[in-house]
Amino acid sequence: MRIKPLIGFALMLILLLPATTSIVSATISPPVPEGEFQITGAGATFPFPLIDKWRVEYNTLYPGIALNYQSIGSGGGVKQHTEKTVDFGATDAPLSKTEAQVASGTLHIPETIGAITISYNIPEVPQKGLKLTGSVIVDIYMGKITKWNDKKIQDLNKDLTLPNKEILVVRRSDGSGTTFGFTDYLSTVSKNWNDNIGTGKSVPWPVGVGSPGNEGVAGVIRQTPYSIGYVELAYAIQSKMSYAFIQNADGTAFVAPSLESVKSAASEASKTLPAADGDWSMVSIVNQPGENSYPISSFTYLLVYKNLDNISTMDKEKAKAIVHLVYWMITDGQQHASLLQYVPLPDEVVEIGKNGLSQIKFEGEQLFAYDETGIMSTGITESTSSIPSWIKNNAKWWSEGQIEDPDFVSGIQYMIKEKIMKIPETKKGSGSSQQIPGWVKNNAGWWADGMIGDSDFVKGIQYLVTNGIMTI
DSSP, X not given: OXXXXXXXXXXXXXXXXXXXXXOOOOOOOOOOOOSOEEEEEEEOSTTHHXXXXXXXXXXXXXXXXXXXXXXXXXXXXHHHHXXXXXXXXXXXXXXXHHHHXXXXXXXEEEEEEEEEEEEEEOTTOOSSOOEEOHHHHHHHHHTSOOBTTOHHHHHHOTTSOOOSOBOEEEEESSOOHHHHHHHHHHXXXXXXXXXXXXXXXXXOOSSOEEESHHHXXXXXXXXXXXXXXXXXXXXXXXXXXXXXXXXXXXXXXXXXXXXXXXXXXXHHHGGGOOOTTSOXXXXXXXXXXXXXXXXXXXXXXXXXXXXXXGSXXXXXXXXXXXXXXXXXXXXXXXXXXXXXXXXXXXXXHHHHHHHHHTXXXXXXEESOOOOXXXXXXXXXXXXXXXXXXXXXXXXXXXXXXXXXXXXXXXXXXHHHHTTXXXXXXXXXXXXXXXXXXXXXXXXXXXXXXXXXXXXXXXXXXXXXXXXXXXXX
């Protein structure tokens, strides 16, 4: 089965190279930071695994920049951002109109997209996949369903024998963007919840025990039989927790939280988002239509001031370093998202972030100029806006194991060398490892299937260059 794809790759390289146009051009990024700085951030626990990965990877590339991020919850992040005690805040809940007025001049920079799972600990049902509807989840958190073998749950799971045990409801005790996303979903599917409890980072819970942070809720569920709670997907997977499949908005299927189902939920919402300095208070991607759309999905945001000189500890060079760091997070840093069960930002959302960063000033001076009308918006160097289908075919074959790693890498190297394919300027690594991470192959397959854009595919190539696996 491998002979045909391999021959196809070689022949297409020989026959099509002269007529092929360049497909991804270099982008102009903020200037590389000079000097040594410690950048401080605080807020949401939801994206902490990804932010911590960024901390390590960015410091490897730029040793002079150290990121200190405190995972204290979205409420704490908004508070510290408002008080200007950190360089940036992070929140899963966009600022309300009132919060935005208090923290005037704040930019919302979406950093990633994730899923909020309904995780449980039922010894008799150790596997994931318990089916739940929005109305059942509401009734559990309203205290109306108190036993695991309640008829409403049992009727959804006729293949399971559920225990006659009390349900221990777990929820957050701190001001939380994850709580905002979860209660936003409950308010969307239930008028009763919306009218009596509402949506917020903190709400008057009818029942349940509280614990701080996603890690705290996950810990209580793991240690307590017959418990249930809401936990961000990365924490659930890392902790090997069981989680429910939730009925979609259409009522046609029970959907597992996954990269694909969260991306499906975010795809339509991404087209109508406000500018970075606009009103984000009503932005929500919960309960989106679509058979494969996971209903409890959420953006998570970095909060950065337009005028960084408002922060007393700021100077111009540190402000430049912050712009560069955030730019890297929403571009090159997205290559680390899928491995940690976060969805890489769609291209149109990245554009919002880039345009937002271009508004940041220090003492009236713009720190980064970005023109989306030039080569940076389309990535086209000649006359076509699509990647030739034969490259996508081979990316698909490679992701499926029909092309060996060295063959695919050498082919991409040749295309870059011959300027058939251009990638942004990338720091070349000196590593000797030839092991290609699984997420790079996954990206290639998703790109071939049209699930991610060109820029996300190129990020995988850049990773191979940065880590010395590919030389150009």
